Amino acid sequence: MYDIIGDVHGYADRLIALLKAMGYTKKNGVWQHPERTLISVGDLVDRGTGQRETVDILRAMHEAGYAHVIMGNHEYNAVGWVTQDHQGNYLRPHTEKNKSQHAAFLAACEGQQGWYNSTIAWFKQLPLFLDLPELRVIHACWHEASLATVKPFLDSNNALIEEAWPLSGDTRQALHGALETLTKGWEVALPAGYFFADKDGHKRYRIRTKWWSETARSYRELAVGAGPKGALPTQDIPGGALPGYDNKKPLFLGHYWMRGTPHLLTPYIACVDWTVVEPTGLMAAYRYDGEQPLCNSKFISV
Numbered sequence: 001m002y003d004i005i006g007d008v009h010g011y012a013d014r015l016i017a018l019l020k021a022m023g024y025t026k027k028n029g030v031w032q033h034p035e036r037t038l039i040s041v042g043d044l045v046d047r048g049t050g051q052r053e054t055v056d057i058l059r060a061m062h063e064a065g066y067a068h069v070i071m072g073n074h075e076y077n078a079v080g081w082v083t084q085d086h087q088g089n090y091l092r093p094h095t096e097k098n099k100s101q102h103a104a105f106l107a108a109c110e111g112q113q114g115w116y117n118s119t120i121a122w123f124k125q126l127p128l129f130l131d132l133p134e135l136r137v138i139h140a141c142w143h144e145a146s147l148a149t150v151k152p153f154l155d156s157n158n159a160l161i162e163e164a165w166p167l168s169g170d171t172r173q174a175l176h177g178a179l180e181t182l183t184k185g186w187e188v189a190l191p192a193g194y195f196f197a198d199k200d201g202h203k204r205y206r207i208r209t210k211w212w213s214e215t216a217r218s219y220r221e222l223a224v225g226a227g228p229k230g231a232l233p234t235q236d237i238p239g240g241a242l243p244g245y246d247n248k249k250p251l252f253l254g255h256y257w258m259r260g261t262p263h264l265l266t267p268y269i270a271c272v273d274w275t276v277v278e279p280t281g282l283m284a285a286y287r288y289d290g291e292q293p294l295c296n297s298k299f300i301s302v
Contacts, residue, residue, distance in 0.1 A: 003036050004137065004252040005285040006272035007043035007072065008058075010104055012050025014276055014283035015057060017302040022285060031057060032066040036287075039130065041254030042072025042139045042183075046101060047277050051108035055119055071126040071159070072139040072254060073183040078105060079123050083165050091169030097202060124165070127158035128182055131249075134290060140185040140255040141211055143243045146178035185255060186211035188237055190219060196226045199257075207232070208256075211242050212269050225257055245269060250294050252286060262286075262301055267293035274301060 003022055008015050016031075024033045031038075038061055044054050061067035080092030081102060092098055099106075109116040128150065129138040136142060153164035153175060160168065167173050180187075185208045190196075195205045207223040216222050217236040226232060245251060247268040254273040262284045264270050275281035282301035291298070 001036060001287075001289045002039050002135065003033070003285050003287050004039045004041065004135075004270070004272055006041060006274060006283065007254045007276065008040070008048070008054050008283070009043055009074070009277050010045055010048025010051040010054050010108075011276050011283065012048070012053035012057065014302060015050075015054055018283045018285060018300070021300060021302055022287065030060045030064045030066060032061065032064070038067035039137055039252070040067060040069040041137060041252060041272060042070050042126070043074045043254055043273070044069070044072070045078060045105040046074045047104050049104070051105050052112070052115065059119075059122055068130055068137075069126055070130060070137055070139060071123065071128055071183065074105075075123040075126060076179065076183050077102065079120055079165065080169060081106075082120060085166045085169050089169070091165065097200075101200070124162075125157070125159050128154070128160070128179075129158055131158075134249065135288060136249050136251045138251070138253060139183050140253060141181050141243065142245060142251055142253075143178075143181050143186065143211075144246075145243075146181040149174050149178035150182065185209065185224070186243055188219075188222075191233055191235075194219075194231070194233055196223075196231050199225065209237075209242065210265075212245055212265050213242060214244070214266070250288065250292060252288075262299035263296050264294050270294055270299075272299075 019031050024031045040058055045051050058069050062069045077092050083091050153161055155161050167175050168179055170176055187206045187208050189206050195203050198204050207226050209222040210224055218234050220232040220234050223232055251269045253271045256271050256273055257275045258271050259275055262274050270286045272284050272286055274284040276283045284301040287298050
């Protein structure tokens with residue numbers, strides 16, 4: 001069946017340790033398992049010291065048919081860093097903040113223009129999601145309305161067509177908002193006067209939400225990655241509007257920098273991003289064998 005792994009962010013050593021723990025071996029230069037297929041939820045790059053090795057491992061597995069890799073927001077941003085809109089502006093503006101977030105990958109690519117160009121071209125071919133008979137995989141948020149918006153801009157592999165990229169950075173386009181939701185999560189604006197500092201010290205006036213929650217309704221309860229929750233309002237989000245999930249198939253996500261012992265978000269939703277970038281974080285996976293609902297015992301981590 002499938003082994004769904006979380007965000008790697010260039011920590012190739014931890015990726016290799018997890019592959020070994022799951023029984024994968026390297027044959028003819030490609031990591032593989034005799035009975036199982038790997039699925040990566042994206043965010044291969046930025047932050048760690050093994051940027052190129054991470055990409056090379058997962059790309060080789062993908063191209064040899066031993067893995068599926070979908071697009072995370074860091075692959076989306078990497079393409080946007082070098083891609084321009086119809087006015088000649090980069091889709092990912094070259095601000096100091098954006099440059100600092102992308103610095104590790106750019107540094108690893110210095111003097112390797114051929115590898116860099118090839119990698120960006122591969123990132124552009126990655127699907128935004130998988131909708132397999134047994135399960136679904138998306139980086140941040142399974143949102144039916146956003147999926148319907150992007151559908152006309154996808155190829156048969158659910159990757160963005162070339163013509164869509166210049167439009168994707170235009171905040172006036174519905175496509176832009178849909179891609180933001182799918183790759184970065186369901187966000188809502190905080191009431192006037194409220195903000196928080198993110199992990200990099202930047203002020204944020206919107207919260208990323210636990211959009212999958214069936215019970216939480218307040219800003220404080222729903223916020224993900226917003227630091228000390230005491231700084232957030234306790235009132236409910238207007239209308240209590242959350243996209244929810246239909247639970248027709250198990251869904252696997254990355255993106256959310258979870259902490260502690262890996263566990264399910266709901267009986268049908270598993271996040272496999274357990275903050276590998278921190279010293280106490282984990283490189284995690286869920287070993288899926290067709291079970292519905294999902295089971296906490298199926299997580300594995302290093």
